[in-house]
Amino acid sequence: MITARAPTIALHEAVSPSGLAGRAALHEFYAATEADAAAMTGVVLALAAGSSLRPLLWARQDFLEREWGTPFPPGQAEFGFDPGRLIFVRAGTTQSILQAGLEGARCGALGAVLIELWGEASALDLTASRRLALAAQASGTPVLMGRVAAQPCPSAAETRWSVRAAPSRALAANAPGPPAVRLELLRHRGGLSHATWDWEWNRDTGHFEDRTAGSTPQERPALSGTVAAVSFDGRVPAGGAEIRRRQTG
Numbered sequence: 001m002i003t004a005r006a007p008t009i010a011l012h013e014a015v016s017p018s019g020l021a022g023r024a025a026l027h028e029f030y031a032a033t034e035a036d037a038a039a040m041t042g043v044v045l046a047l048a049a050g051s052s053l054r055p056l057l058w059a060r061q062d063f064l065e066r067e068w069g070t071p072f073p074p075g076q077a078e079f080g081f082d083p084g085r086l087i088f089v090r091a092g093t094t095q096s097i098l099q100a101g102l103e104g105a106r107c108g109a110l111g112a113v114l115i116e117l118w119g120e121a122s123a124l125d126l127t128a129s130r131r132l133a134l135a136a137q138a139s140g141t142p143v144l145m146g147r148v149a150a151q152p153c154p155s156a157a158e159t160r161w162s163v164r165a166a167p168s169r170a171l172a173a174n175a176p177g178p179p180a181v182r183l184e185l186l187r188h189r190g191g192l193s194h195a196t197w198d199w200e201w202n203r204d205t206g207h208f209e210d211r212t213a214g215s216t217p218q219e220r221p222a223l224s225g226t227v228a229a230v231s232f233d234g235r236v237p238a239g240g241a242e243i244r245r246r247q248t249g
Helices: 017-021 032-050 062-068 073-078 094-105 125-137 240-248
Strands: 026-031 056-061 086-091 112-118 143-148 159-166 182-189 195-202 207-210
Touching: 026 032, 026 125, 032 062, 032 112, 032 143, 032 159, 032 182, 032 207, 056 062, 056 094, 062 112, 062 125, 086 094, 094 112, 094 125, 094 143, 125 143, 159 195
Parallel strands: 026 143, 026 159, 056 086, 056 112, 112 143
Antiparallel strands: 159 182, 182 195, 195 207
């Protein structure tokens, strides 16, 4: 499992997950294919771990563990995430996972709530997603929902993302490079346009780095830094229009 250290991770200049620690909301992450489930889980856990040092609630459908295994605490510790912060809930039905996630979203003592579901999950309708969104806003606890083997559908989510594994850059002597992922912004209620980012895990520094094509250190700061940008709380600050122009231009 690839996780992140405490510093906030940011999506280059456009969207900053540091907003997760402020006015919280519901955020959805879809694995682009079933094979991308591990990449999606790593990204979601890294974002949650970087948003706060408080305990995290992770509610996971047990079918995911049968397919991809159980989270490994020593591995999490190696990558800078304290497994002692994790409250892990496992259940077989979508309804049970959603109920656990809702109770966690109502708890302001948590740093974040992670919900992972398999399949289309008919129980996750507009009403259920709105309950989660309202609970997150009321308590200040962000909810990050991971979906595997499902298609994006209408919901009350503030943001929606697609995550897929990306090719690694070879190291010296053609050795395997660091893990890499591609994130695609599918929806932002604040009005941001569609955009994609390429992330690469840096084991030495314990955070993701932006490897988006054409980026430079000046244009795309390391993802552990503070970024003055549009946050996950849905508010578009001054200069947001200029950010959109740079994305689409």
